[in-house]
Amino acid sequence: xxxxxxxxxxxxxxxxxxxxxxxxxxxxxxxxxxxxxxxxxxxxxxxxxxxxxxxxxxxxxxxxxxxxxxxxxxxxxxxxxxxxxxxxxxxxxxxxxxxxxxxxxxxxxxxxxxxxxxxxxxxxxxxxxxxxxxxxxxxxxxxxxxxxxxxxxxxxxxxxxxxxxxxxxxxxxxxxxxxxxxxxxxxxxxxxxxxxxxxxxxxxxxxxxxxxxxxxxxxxxxxxxxxxxxxxxxxxxxxxxxxxxxxxxxxxxxxxxxxxxxxxxxx
Numbered sequence: 001x002x003x004x005x006x007x008x009x010x011x012x013x014x015x016x017x018x019x020x021x022x023x024x025x026x027x028x029x030x031x032x033x034x035x036x037x038x039x040x041x042x043x044x045x046x047x048x049x050x051x052x053x054x055x056x057x058x059x060x061x062x063x064x065x066x067x068x069x070x071x072x073x074x075x076x077x078x079x080x081x082x083x084x085x086x087x088x089x090x091x092x093x094x095x096x097x098x099x100x101x102x103x104x105x106x107x108x109x110x111x112x113x114x115x116x117x118x119x120x121x122x123x124x125x126x127x128x129x130x131x132x133x134x135x136x137x138x139x140x141x142x143x144x145x146x147x148x149x150x151x152x153x154x155x156x157x158x159x160x161x162x163x164x165x166x167x168x169x170x171x172x173x174x175x176x177x178x179x180x181x182x183x184x185x186x187x188x189x190x191x192x193x194x195x196x197x198x199x200x201x202x203x204x205x206x207x208x209x210x211x212x213x214x215x216x217x218x219x220x221x222x223x224x225x226x227x228x229x230x231x232x233x234x235x236x237x238x239x240x241x242x243x244x245x246x247x248x249x250x251x252x253x254x255x256x257x258x259x260x261x262x263x264x265x266x267x
Contacts, residue, residue: 001040001041001044001108001231001255001256001259001260001264002231003107003205003227003228003236004036004037004105004224004225004228005036005037005041005224005244005248005252006209007209007220007222007223007225007226007227007228008034008037008104008223008227009027009031009033009037009220009244009247010026010027010031010209010213010220010223010227011209011213011220011221011223013028013030013031013032014213014216014219014220015034015219015220015221018183018216018217018219019213019214019216019219020214020215020216022207022210022214024210024213026206026209026240026243027244027247033252034220035074035079035080035083036220036221037077037252038070038073038074038077038252039067039070039071039104039105040104040105040108040224041252042066042067042069042070042071042105043067043105043106043126044107044255044259045066045070046059046063046066047112047122047263048258048259051112056125059122059125060125060128060129063128063129064092067087067129068092071083072087075087080101082095083097083101094128094129094130094131094132095130096132097131097132097133097136098131098134098188098189099131100139100186100191100192100218100221100225101136101186102127102130102131102136102139103139103140103188103195103221103225104221104224105126106127106143106144106147107143107147107224107231109122109126109148110123110145110151110228110232111148111151111232112263113144113148116145116148116149119145119147119148120145122144123141123143123144123145124137124141126140126144127139127141135187136188138168138188138189139189139192140188141167142163142166143196143225143229145162145163146163146196146199147232150230150232151232151233156200156233159196159229160200171193171197173197175211175214175215178215182194183216183217184216185217185218186218191217191221191222192225194215194217194222195221195222195225195226196226196229198211198212198215198222198226199211199229199230202226202230205230205231205237206237206240208226208227208229208230209226209227211226212226
């Protein structure tokens with residue numbers, strides 16, 4: 001859980017002031033938690049419940065309610081216009097989004113599930129309240145699958161091969177090839193593969209986050225996605241977690257701690 005939230009915080013000040021380098025302060029007074037963290041927490045809170053017998057309809061209902069509760073609690077977190085409208089609707093329905101919001105909020109699925117199949121099912125259901133476009137679903141499933149595989153000890157080559165074969169993403173490009181011509185892109189298909197490549201080239205957790213931010217794109221979201229995978233693969237140094245807590249509201253911290261106690265300390 002910290003993996004996504006810390007990536008979000010580190011990338012937040014560069015979302016609309018992109019940089020193309022890895023040499024930057026990881027935490028800065030202008031950093032903050034954004035919608036990426038808020039929705040990550042919202043999804044995690046649902047999975048803290050006893051969901052073992054839930055059908056798809058129940059999952060979608062629970063995720064919808066949690067997204068709306070947390071979103072309205074933090075109304076100025078930086079949501080896209082259509083999602084912000086969805087938060088205020090009396091009878092909210094999915095609106096065909098293929099934005100990367102489905103992938104940035106999915107990390108809990110990779111930890112709460114007991115199998116790759118279940119991971120993908122839960123990931124799909126986290127997306128469906130809003131992001132029911134095939135690309136939106138694909139982005140969520142790909143990110144969650146990478147987290148689950150990293151958590152279970154798969155190597156980078158295995159993760160790369162699985163994601164390429166199952167989701168059709170091109171992960172054979174290097175960051176040096178992508179970076180010069182890359183720009184802000186909030187679609188799953190235009191940002192999730194690049195975030196996964198940031199992880200694949202990462203030497204450790206911090207290096208992965210720096211990779212993602214250095215692309216100069218949707219930095220907070222891509223760092224959240226890459227950071228979530230990196231946490232499962234590398235772990236996160238305690239000092240980075242300690243520094244990040246300064247930026248995480250208490251109610252979010254409570255959910256993170258409860259989720260870690262229930263799911264993450266078992267691995």
